[in-house]
Amino acid sequence: QVSGEDEVEFSDKDEPDGDGDGSSDCPTVRAPLTSLKSHQGVVIAADWLVGGKQVVTASWDRTANLYDVETSELVHSLTGHDQELTHCCTHPTQRLVVTSSRDTTFRLWDFRDPSIHSVNVFQGHTE
Numbered sequence: 001q002v003s004g005e006d007e008v009e010f011s012d013k014d015e016p017d018g019d020g021d022g023s024s025d026c027p028t029v030r031a032p033l034t035s036l037k038s039h040q041g042v043v044i045a046a047d048w049l050v051g052g053k054q055v056v057t058a059s060w061d062r063t064a065n066l067y068d069v070e071t072s073e074l075v076h077s078l079t080g081h082d083q084e085l086t087h088c089c090t091h092p093t094q095r096l097v098v099t100s101s102r103d104t105t106f107r108l109w110d111f112r113d114p115s116i117h118s119v120n121v122f123q124g125h126t127e
Contacts, residue, residue, distance in 0.1 A: 034072045038065055047090045049097070049111075056097050058088035064099045066111075076117065078109055 041061030048055050049066070054075065058064045064078040064085060083102035090097050095111035108120045 034069060036065075036067045036069070036072055036074075038074050038077070039063065041084070044085060045087045045089075047088055047097075049090050050093055050095060056088050056090060058085035058099055060084040062101070064088050064097065064109075066097070076111075078107075078119070080107065080119065080121070081105065 036055070036057065039057065039059040039061050041059045043057050043059050045058040046055055053068065053070055054066055055069055056064055056066050056078075062079070062081050062084060065074055066076040066078065067073065068075050078097070078099060081099065081101035081103050082105075085099055085101050087100045088097060097109040097111070098106055099109065100106040104123065106122050108122070110116075110118045110120075
């Protein structure tokens with residue numbers, strides 16, 4: 001129980017201002033801007049690549065895909081995992097992608113040099 005100086009006060013600042021119609025300065029997107037297709041399984045994760053023009057997705061179909069969101073085209077299909085992918089994540093300032101899989105590996109995909117797309121495989125996960 002909270003008492004004294006530690007007491008938390010709640011305000012109505014989370015409530016919408018105005019006449020109660022729920023309008024705000026921030027627009028609500030109700031329809032997708034694009035649809036990125038090519039996975040054969042469930043997409044389990046997605047992350048934006050630095051620059052905001054490409055996105056990487058991870059799927060239970062054992063692949064990660066790199067898409068150009070302006071054209072909705074598949075740029076690269078990242079293959080090599082033996083089982084379903086569990087996650088993908090991008091570096092905040094470099095063109096690097098990490099994918100993890102139920103095959104107990106994770107892979108570091110390097111897109112910094114446009115002519116070379118290297119991958120490093122790391123073993124050792126048990127779960």
